[in-house]
Amino acid sequence: MTLERFLYFGSDEIAVPTLEALAEREQVLAVLTQPDRPSGRKRKLTPCPVKARALELGLQVLDPEKVGEVSEQLQDLQPDLAVVFAYGQYMPRSIFELPRHGSINLHPSLLPKYRGASPIQSALLDGLEESGISILKVSAKMDAGDLLLQRRVSMGEEDDGVRMRQRFASLGAELILEALEGLREERLSFVPQDEAEATECGKLSKEDGLLDWKRSAESLRHQVRGCQPWPGTWFELENGERIKVFRVRIEAATAKAGTLLELKGDGPLIATGEGALRLLELQPPGKSRMDGRSFMNGYGRLLPEMLP
RNA sequence: CGCUGGGUAGAGCAGUCAGGUAGCUCGUCGGUCUCAUAAUCCGAAAUGCGUCGGUUCGAAUCCGACCCCAGCCA
Numbered sequence: 001m002t003l004e005r006f007l008y009f010g011s012d013e014i015a016v017p018t019l020e021a022l023a024e025r026e027q028v029l030a031v032l033t034q035p036d037r038p039s040g041r042k043r044k045l046t047p048c049p050v051k052a053r054a055l056e057l058g059l060q061v062l063d064p065e066k067v068g069e070v071s072e073q074l075q076d077l078q079p080d081l082a083v084v085f086a087y088g089q090y091m092p093r094s095i096f097e098l099p100r101h102g103s104i105n106l107h108p109s110l111l112p113k114y115r116g117a118s119p120i121q122s123a124l125l126d127g128l129e130e131s132g133i134s135i136l137k138v139s140a141k142m143d144a145g146d147l148l149l150q151r152r153v154s155m156g157e158e159d160d161g162v163r164m165r166q167r168f169a170s171l172g173a174e175l176i177l178e179a180l181e182g183l184r185e186e187r188l189s190f191v192p193q194d195e196a197e198a199t200e201c202g203k204l205s206k207e208d209g210l211l212d213w214k215r216s217a218e219s220l221r222h223q224v225r226g227c228q229p230w231p232g233t234w235f236e237l238e239n240g241e242r243i244k245v246f247r248v249r250i251e252a253a254t255a256k257a258g259t260l261l262e263l264k265g266d267g268p269l270i271a272t273g274e275g276a277l278r279l280l281e282l283q284p285p286g287k288s289r290m291d292g293r294s295f296m297n298g299y300g301r302l303l304p305e306m307l308p
Numbered sequence: 309c310g311c312u313g314g315g316u317a318g319a320g321c322a323g324u325c326a327g328g329u330a331g332c333u334c335g336u337c338g339g340u341c342u343c344a345u346a347a348u349c350c351g352a353a354a355u356g357c358g359u360c361g362g363u364u365c366g367a368a369u370c371c372g373a374c375c376c377c378a379g380c381c382a
Contacts, residue, residue, distance in 0.1 A: 037382080038381080042309085088382095285314095285378080287377090287379095293319080297332095298320035300320090300333070
């Protein structure tokens with residue numbers, strides 16, 4: 001198979017290393033990304049990470065509101081293959097079938113599991129100890145195309161959403177090169193997914209981050225790990241302020257859920273529906289993240305009355 | 309000029325509204341107690357209140373400008 005002329009579709013940070021790997025070895029005709037959005041403290045129009053990097057690399061960037069708008073330009077480029085990773089926009093068939101050999105997509109889960117918008121976070125929320133990344137053919141149905149290559153990854157105690165994203169980001173860069181080589185030498189082929197095994201995950205919402213002490217310590221810990229970097233996890237004080245929680249440890253203890261059991265050691269210890277959680281890293285409103293000890297130094301005496 | 313909160317000893321905070329020369333918890337150092345100790349008790353060091361300027365006899369506290377940090381927003 002002849003693969004020389006590439007298009008890259010991506011927006012999110014996780015897709016940056018893959019673009020870099022591709023741009024270094026191959027001819028990237030154009031990079032398609034999301035248009036600039038207002039973001040950050042000043043709400044100013046900011047290019048997405050992939051666009052920013054693509055410009056630095058001197059690549060042609062196209063950021064239409066809808067991909068359809070640039071289909072003619074893409075046609076003129078005569079691409080052999082499009083690589084898609086966290087593009088964040090729906091691609092109509094006319095686009096993903098436009099390159100001579102179609103389009104392939106990177107997806108950070110072991111498909112057919114966790115098709116959809118939040119594969120990394122959902123796998124962590126479910127408490128999985130293993131996940132992975134897949135490369136598949138783009139098809140009309142989201143994440144349902146034929147599989148080309150997968151790589152398994154184990155997830156440990158210390159792995160939260162942020163770390164897993166980093167790992168998948170660099171893994172994507174490795175895997176894409178492997179996939180291209182496999183395709184050129186025709187060693188790899190596309191195999192259909194097992195539809196019976198398929199599961200879907202939707203977008204997370206802000207409210208998914210609220211900690212409910214009535215749940216078990218274990219599921220709360222999964223929540224804390226999975227809701228990074230967004231929406232984060234937090235609990236509310238009586239005055240409505242939100243204390244974010246970044247890292248916790250499960251400890252044995254039984255008491256009414258939500259009870260503050262201890263204010264010493266590595267952090268506050270709070271009873272849950274099943275077991276207790278030691279809060280090891282937190283962030284009060286307007287402050288930066290701090291470890292549990294620091295938190296107790298400043299907030300310890302307030303906490304007992306302020307916990308609802 | 310999107311909105312909001314914040315910058316005070318090594319860390320986390322109080323004090324700012326009613327200006328008078330800085331306090332709490334933890335840590336650090338020394339000592340005490342103890343078989344021992346991260347536990348107890350006693351004591352000490354350290355800072356000079358984000359920056360610049362103004363008002364004032366006097367400012368962390370009032371006024372002005374600026375810098376930095378964090379949250380909201382998907």
